[in-house]
Amino acid sequence: MSLLEIEDLSLEIHGEAILKNVSMQVEPGRVLGVIGESGSGKSMTAFSVLQLLPNGSVSRGRIALSGRDILNASEKDLCSMRGRDVGMVFQEPMTALNPLQTIGAQVAETILVHERVPKAEALARAADALRRAELPADRFPLTRYPHELSGGQRQRVVIAMAIALRPKLLIADEPTTALDVTTQAQILDLLKRLVAEDGMGLMLISHDLAVVADLADDLVIMRSGEVVESGPAHGLFRNMKHPYSRALLEASGHVPDRNGAAQETALLKVNSVTREYQTHTHGWWGRTTHVRAVDTVSFEIRKGESLGLVGESGCGKSTLTRAILGLEEIQGGEILLDGTPVVSHHRVNRDIRRRMQVVFQDPYGSFNPRWRVDRLITEPFHLLDNPPRGPDRDAAVAEALESVGLGAGDSRKYIHEFSGGQRQRIAIARALIIKPDLIILDEAVSALDVSVRAQVLDLLAGLADRFGLTYLFISHDLSVVRSITERVLVMKSGQIVEEGPTDSVFDKPQHAYTKQLVAAAPVLPADVA
Amino acid sequence: MNRLLHNRSTLPGALLTLIFAGAALISLVWVPYDTTVLNIADRMKLPSLAHPFGTDQFGRDILSMLMVGARTSIAVALVAVGIGMLAGVPLGLAAAARKGSLPDEIIMRTNDLVFAFPSLLIAVMITAVFGASALNAIIAIGIFNIPVFARLTRGAALTLWSREYVMAARVAGKGAARISLEHILPNVTNLLIVQGTIQFSLGILAEAGLSYVGLGAQPPTASWGRMLADSQTMISLAPHLAIFPGMAILLTVLGLNLLGDGLRDLLDPRLRRART
Numbered sequence: 001m002s003l004l005e006i007e008d009l010s011l012e013i014h015g016e017a018i019l020k021n022v023s024m025q026v027e028p029g030r031v032l033g034v035i036g037e038s039g040s041g042k043s044m045t046a047f048s049v050l051q052l053l054p055n056g057s058v059s060r061g062r063i064a065l066s067g068r069d070i071l072n073a074s075e076k077d078l079c080s081m082r083g084r085d086v087g088m089v090f091q092e093p094m095t096a097l098n099p100l101q102t103i104g105a106q107v108a109e110t111i112l113v114h115e116r117v118p119k120a121e122a123l124a125r126a127a128d129a130l131r132r133a134e135l136p137a138d139r140f141p142l143t144r145y146p147h148e149l150s151g152g153q154r155q156r157v158v159i160a161m162a163i164a165l166r167p168k169l170l171i172a173d174e175p176t177t178a179l180d181v182t183t184q185a186q187i188l189d190l191l192k193r194l195v196a197e198d199g200m201g202l203m204l205i206s207h208d209l210a211v212v213a214d215l216a217d218d219l220v221i222m223r224s225g226e227v228v229e230s231g232p233a234h235g236l237f238r239n240m241k242h243p244y245s246r247a248l249l250e251a252s253g254h255v256p257d258r259n260g261a262a263q264e265t266a267l268l269k270v271n272s273v274t275r276e277y278q279t280h281t282h283g284w285w286g287r288t289t290h291v292r293a294v295d296t297v298s299f300e301i302r303k304g305e306s307l308g309l310v311g312e313s314g315c316g317k318s319t320l321t322r323a324i325l326g327l328e329e330i331q332g333g334e335i336l337l338d339g340t341p342v343v344s345h346h347r348v349n350r351d352i353r354r355r356m357q358v359v360f361q362d363p364y365g366s367f368n369p370r371w372r373v374d375r376l377i378t379e380p381f382h383l384l385d386n387p388p389r390g391p392d393r394d395a396a397v398a399e400a401l402e403s404v405g406l407g408a409g410d411s412r413k414y415i416h417e418f419s420g421g422q423r424q425r426i427a428i429a430r431a432l433i434i435k436p437d438l439i440i441l442d443e444a445v446s447a448l449d450v451s452v453r454a455q456v457l458d459l460l461a462g463l464a465d466r467f468g469l470t471y472l473f474i475s476h477d478l479s480v481v482r483s484i485t486e487r488v489l490v491m492k493s494g495q496i497v498e499e500g501p502t503d504s505v506f507d508k509p510q511h512a513y514t515k516q517l518v519a520a521a522p523v524l525p526a527d528v529a
Numbered sequence: 530m531n532r533l534l535h536n537r538s539t540l541p542g543a544l545l546t547l548i549f550a551g552a553a554l555i556s557l558v559w560v561p562y563d564t565t566v567l568n569i570a571d572r573m574k575l576p577s578l579a580h581p582f583g584t585d586q587f588g589r590d591i592l593s594m595l596m597v598g599a600r601t602s603i604a605v606a607l608v609a610v611g612i613g614m615l616a617g618v619p620l621g622l623a624a625a626a627r628k629g630s631l632p633d634e635i636i637m638r639t640n641d642l643v644f645a646f647p648s649l650l651i652a653v654m655i656t657a658v659f660g661a662s663a664l665n666a667i668i669a670i671g672i673f674n675i676p677v678f679a680r681l682t683r684g685a686a687l688t689l690w691s692r693e694y695v696m697a698a699r700v701a702g703k704g705a706a707r708i709s710l711e712h713i714l715p716n717v718t719n720l721l722i723v724q725g726t727i728q729f730s731l732g733i734l735a736e737a738g739l740s741y742v743g744l745g746a747q748p749p750t751a752s753w754g755r756m757l758a759d760s761q762t763m764i765s766l767a768p769h770l771a772i773f774p775g776m777a778i779l780l781t782v783l784g785l786n787l788l789g790d791g792l793r794d795l796l797d798p799r800l801r802r803a804r805t
Binding site for chain 2: 325327348350353354356357358360361362365366367368369370379380381382383427430
């Protein structure tokens with residue numbers, strides 16, 4: 001008998017079909033990987049197992065945990081099951097913990113809810129759970145608060161909460177999506193070890209094929225509420241039958257075609273740039289400390305080149321972006337575009353700024369929700385001395401929208417009428433409209449589903465060839481950087497630690513940190529597709 | 530609009546507000562009886578067909594007095610909220626745009642200073658110094674609305690300043706003033722409308738309070754607060770003299786608060802999503 005059996009599960013929320021005849025099993029001591037893009041119903045399947053569904057949900061089918069029916073269980077039974085028999089790890093470790101409670105209290109709470117034990121004993125067991133999640137009490141006392149921990153450490157606390165009662169089943173919903181590559185590798189190792197130690201079943205939900213490929217024994221691939229393919233991971237990866245699974249696999253390793261070649265002349269020169277932040281430790285009159293976000297960084301981008309900038313969160317890559325765009329003043333060094341400084345005499349050089357544009361990561365946060373598309377994408381016209389008006393402006397809007405694969409008819413729509421991928425296209429249109437030379441892509445494809453990501457990468461490659469664009473491609477995702485850039489910089493703690501042609505840096509990393517990054521990046525099995 | 534009607538608190542709130550606003554508007558062109566004419570023969574009459582709410586100690590029709598009084602209350606509160614918004618919102622936007630700078634500190638610390646005094650007390654002081662009149666009451670209440678709006682605007686604007694669309698506008702070379710006007714202000718209006726209705730009801734309360742101690746609108750202008758004060762000594766003889774103006778204040782404030790709550794639920798996209 002399987003640990004978890006889902007048979008023909010259908011789910012409707014307010015009459016809208018979310019899941020259609022979904023079936024899957026989790027065996028004890030094995031990892032089931034559930035893969036799908038946003039809207040595929042993978043998270044809803046997990047919430048169905050816990051019966052934590054939104055109001056107005058109607059489920060049909062059968063869900064059984066160790067043979068016990070869940071769909072018809074009473075709320076009281078479900079409460080005693082959640083946390084005790086099934087643990088859950090969420091995506092966002094920053095919001096999954098209560099900021100006002102110590103980590104010890106939060107882990108102990110799970111125990112106290114389910115068992116009538118003295119508080120001291122619960123705390124002792126919480127310490128044990130944290131130790132198993134690799135947060136030993138001598139280095140991470142139970143009295144720590146979540147804000148004193150890093151993202152990866154918080155995710156360990158969340159895992160400790162989930163495994164405190166040694167559940168039979170652990171559900172992890174995108175447990176590493178919000179984390180850096182090296183932290184991701186550590187968390188995945190931890191989950192693997194826990195499964196082996198406790199013999200529990202793990203349902204690992206992810207959009208990232210490579211993450212799941214490394215860990216899962218069995219695979220389920222979902223699309224729009226249906227299971228399109230399932231089976232043992234080993235066989236499935238080598239022998240994908242359904243066209244969607246194959247498309248998904250292809251998109252994950254997609255490399256866009258590039259024709260244009262970089263010229264010899266440098267477009268952007270960054271010479272030993274330093275950016276420091278002053279922080280006051282105790283109010284206005286406290287001692288001031290300096291944090292060097294960017295520390296004597298030098299590099300150049302040649303015309304028509306795509307340069308990658310790789311680094312984990314907090315390495316200073318966003319600060320560097322803002323400095324290049326002239327949004328932040330630098331304390332040392334200089335930034336030159338075509339030989340002219342971006343900032344001179346504390347004033348941003350308008351002639352230079354209009355030759356640079358940026359595309360941000362978040363397709364939802366980068367547009368004013370109250371503006372229509374035409375107004376949104378013409379915002380950079382503000383940089384021009386004589387912005388086009390009337391029919392000229394409409395023609396420019398239409399041209400920009402058409403060059404990113406949208407229609408001129410979309411110009412009067414509001415941003416909420418578009419999907420994430422379309423919004424990112426609009427963000428690119430906004431960057432293109434004043435025909436810049438350099439476009440900075442700040443994690444521009446990180447929030448997109450793999451298939452959409454492949455399309456946007458193709459679009460970017462096409463646009464670069466067509467308009468002779470130069471890209472600075474900033475990302476934490478090595479596979480994306482590898483597919484679109486020719487040269488790459490690796491940044492750590494404000495410094496560039498390695499630089500070179502993308503392939504040679506990733507194939508033969510020299511610096512210890514680069515080696516660590518490359519080793520940590522999840523990869524699909526080599527013999528696949 | 531459909532959602533407006535289906536919200537549990539918006540509908541009664543809007544109805545109460547409409548009734549009082551309507552009464553005030555009608556009183557501009559027509560009232561049942563002239564409130565400046567005394568008719569001692571008819572004094573302290575209980576409610577009847579001729580005088581639905583009765584008459585006061587000078588024989589004036591209480592319904593007419595309430596209608597004219599609604600005008601005073603609404604005018605005072607409206608102008609006071611207007612002063613608060615016109616001064617407070619730009620201050621808040623400016624403080625947020627230059628967060629952590631000297632102007633920000635000056636604006637916010639001055640706000641703290643104004644907040645530190647009980648508002649009614651200072652209002653009493655202002656009217657005591659400059660004379661008791663509806664105008665001075667308006668100014669006093671208005672001044673205390675400024676920090677409320679400044680703080681609210683600054684807080685909301687700060688979160689918006691870290692949005693990527695604001696960053697995109699900065700990349701497009703737009704200055705702080707322009708970004709505040711084009712991107713920040715439209716996205717904080719929801720909050721301002723909600724806070725406006727709440728401050729409006731507080732303004733009505735403050736006006737009634739000032740008039741009650743004789744520092745608001747002066748006779749012969751009718752005012753709910755003064756009607757209450759005048760009826761105080763006669764409460765055991767003719768309780769309806771106090772009950773009707775008291776009810777008017779209570780119901781208007783209740784209506785506005787309900788409307789404010791409802792609008793907040795309606796306009797806050799997070800709450801909207803949580804309900805559906």
